[in-house]
Amino acid sequence: VSLGEFDLIARFFSRTPVRSDVLLGVGDDAALLTPPPGQALVAATDTLVEGRHFLPGTPPECIGHQALAVNLSDLAAMGAEPAWVLLSLSLPAPEETWLERFANGLYGLADLHGVALVGGDTVRGPLVVTVEVLGFVPAALALRRDGARPGDVVYVSGSPGVAAAGLELLQAGTADFASNDERVRRFLFAEPRLALGRALRGIANSAMDVSDGLLGDLGKLCGASHVAARIDLDALPVAALEHAYTRAECERLVLRGGDDYELLFTVSPAQAALAEEAATASGCTIHRIGALVAARETNASGSVTCLRNGQVVPGKGSGGYDHFAG
Amino acid sequence: VSLGEFDLIARFFSRTPVRSDVLLGVGDDAALLTPPPGQALVAATDTLVEGRHFLPGTPPECIGHQALAVNLSDLAAMGAEPAWVLLSLSLPAPEETWLERFANGLYGLADLHGVALVGGDTVRGPLVVTVEVLGFVPAALALRRDGARPGDVVYVSGSPGVAAAGLELLQAGTADFASNDERVRRFLFAEPRLALGRALRGIANSAMDVSDGLLGDLGKLCGASHVAARIDLDALPVAALEHAYTRAECERLVLRGGDDYELLFTVSPAQAALAEEAATASGCTIHRIGALVAARETNASGSVTCLRNGQVVPGKGSGGYDHFAG
Numbered sequence: 001v002s003l004g005e006f007d008l009i010a011r012f013f014s015r016t017p018v019r020s021d022v023l024l025g026v027g028d029d030a031a032l033l034t035p036p037p038g039q040a041l042v043a044a045t046d047t048l049v050e051g052r053h054f055l056p057g058t059p060p061e062c063i064g065h066q067a068l069a070v071n072l073s074d075l076a077a078m079g080a081e082p083a084w085v086l087l088s089l090s091l092p093a094p095e096e097t098w099l100e101r102f103a104n105g106l107y108g109l110a111d112l113h114g115v116a117l118v119g120g121d122t123v124r125g126p127l128v129v130t131v132e133v134l135g136f137v138p139a140a141l142a143l144r145r146d147g148a149r150p151g152d153v154v155y156v157s158g159s160p161g162v163a164a165a166g167l168e169l170l171q172a173g174t175a176d177f178a179s180n181d182e183r184v185r186r187f188l189f190a191e192p193r194l195a196l197g198r199a200l201r202g203i204a205n206s207a208m209d210v211s212d213g214l215l216g217d218l219g220k221l222c223g224a225s226h227v228a229a230r231i232d233l234d235a236l237p238v239a240a241l242e243h244a245y246t247r248a249e250c251e252r253l254v255l256r257g258g259d260d261y262e263l264l265f266t267v268s269p270a271q272a273a274l275a276e277e278a279a280t281a282s283g284c285t286i287h288r289i290g291a292l293v294a295a296r297e298t299n300a301s302g303s304v305t306c307l308r309n310g311q312v313v314p315g316k317g318s319g320g321y322d323h324f325a326g
Numbered sequence: 327v328s329l330g331e332f333d334l335i336a337r338f339f340s341r342t343p344v345r346s347d348v349l350l351g352v353g354d355d356a357a358l359l360t361p362p363p364g365q366a367l368v369a370a371t372d373t374l375v376e377g378r379h380f381l382p383g384t385p386p387e388c389i390g391h392q393a394l395a396v397n398l399s400d401l402a403a404m405g406a407e408p409a410w411v412l413l414s415l416s417l418p419a420p421e422e423t424w425l426e427r428f429a430n431g432l433y434g435l436a437d438l439h440g441v442a443l444v445g446g447d448t449v450r451g452p453l454v455v456t457v458e459v460l461g462f463v464p465a466a467l468a469l470r471r472d473g474a475r476p477g478d479v480v481y482v483s484g485s486p487g488v489a490a491a492g493l494e495l496l497q498a499g500t501a502d503f504a505s506n507d508e509r510v511r512r513f514l515f516a517e518p519r520l521a522l523g524r525a526l527r528g529i530a531n532s533a534m535d536v537s538d539g540l541l542g543d544l545g546k547l548c549g550a551s552h553v554a555a556r557i558d559l560d561a562l563p564v565a566a567l568e569h570a571y572t573r574a575e576c577e578r579l580v581l582r583g584g585d586d587y588e589l590l591f592t593v594s595p596a597q598a599a600l601a602e603e604a605a606t607a608s609g610c611t612i613h614r615i616g617a618l619v620a621a622r623e624t625n626a627s628g629s630v631t632c633l634r635n636g637q638v639v640p641g642k643g644s645g646g647y648d649h650f651a652g
Binding site: 023024027028029030031032033034035037040041042043044045046047048049050051052053073074075077078080084086087088089090118119120121123124125126128130132134137139142144145146207208209224 | 349350353354355356357358359360361363366367368369370371372373374375376377378379399400401403404406410412413414415416444445446447449450451452454456458460463465468470471472533534535550
């Protein structure tokens, strides 16, 4: 397959790598990289499809930012430090302005975190963006989904639900992509919680990033760790939303919303104070929203129960997850 | 974005990793891997789009094979040993039979080379397959595109053009995907030249894999190394084609055909015998097809000239590359 005009794309993604551990970057059959000795290599990939992961008409800067952010968020959730990125871009046609803006969005976030684009592929096809990110973490300190234990305190970072609120504004036509509304900016340019992830190394028992909504993702974490969770609805962080939404709407956004790249993690009670200090030092607020309990029955593994005033709220746990879908 | 039914896909790609250097594979936010000390990490990614990189109706086994093969070929061209793979799959709908067959094609080739699938992403969208492969090579022994020198002998491995002939049979309807014709099998299940790439470590001055056609790719290698090439048309390997094609057709297929995953490489004359021995020991035939000369003018860098009986053939070098396109 001849790349032809696609060769010109290369120039948008050939900025000199910002890292000395890149022996050979874009332009050969593969990149040559120098991993630091004594650490585990961490690798993740995520794909964005127009109409599913970003709205038609989304500014290219936002797509470039988001394609990298969702991957950096995966590394944040492992407590890892990102280093190198590869980009696979399927595009209907190489449109120069689009490419330049996309590259600016991607490099803007990459530069912020000292990450180098070292390779990739560009092909003609439907608009599909895949990014692969590579980084490091000392193996024993990696934050995994399967390390949670009964008794652990459940935390979520920042203000989950704000990006989902921004998405709803865009979908409703109440705001456009240029809006300065904090919710819209957050949806379009969410920041992965890399500093928090690293700060939680050796402190958190388990972690993951919230991509499909807090409730569903907590269910996955519990499933991987064979525990169950109890969430206190009164403890949900709604400060960024309550000025504009009813309590029920706030809870829906916080429990269901993705796209914030917040971290969900669990900590043994003895380490809770340390986790809160570490989070503050990393510049991130965290919120204690519940606790883990033993999963006594096999089929209860992964289940999440919601409480209000100490009482179980029927139909709102992970079993009632789909009720939020409408 | 809720994965919903896409979660079921995971089970097709969750086979237990075949390598002990996988600390954590599919199922967490990222994979945790142990690179061997003292080697460079090699990373490549390639994307396949239906209708561009594979024909509509292509058996899923072939797509799975090809998605991995094209990436392994990039590592072969670096002289690297592949280890780990990530898969991003955008699919219109999760169809169980399709997924199982695709996975069989991918794992079949992965198992052959001891490569482990350690992570990925599956999303709903147009059929687009992206694979990222990671491997290793001692940094000083990596085969790069920019190491070629004037005077180097130019080699190509195996039988370039056979896969392209197979593609033409399929496009013409002369053969179908189930055909046992060697050309069709080669197009659908080409084998990356990993053993040859490793055998050429420390021997070849430069290498790349042939993906866009020998002539165009040699032009890229020359461009990266600031040299020019002279190809002897009489020396082209046409043994696998000449029973069925005219001389002109053979040359077109060999010079223009991609999809064979053959290696194109250059060796200093003093190392040529060693290269030929190493190739034979790796189980691969190689063919001496020309030599490199200095690029005296800046704009001659990357140019390829074709000779027949020692005479320049007008319009057939890289300048005449597009003439083959029709």
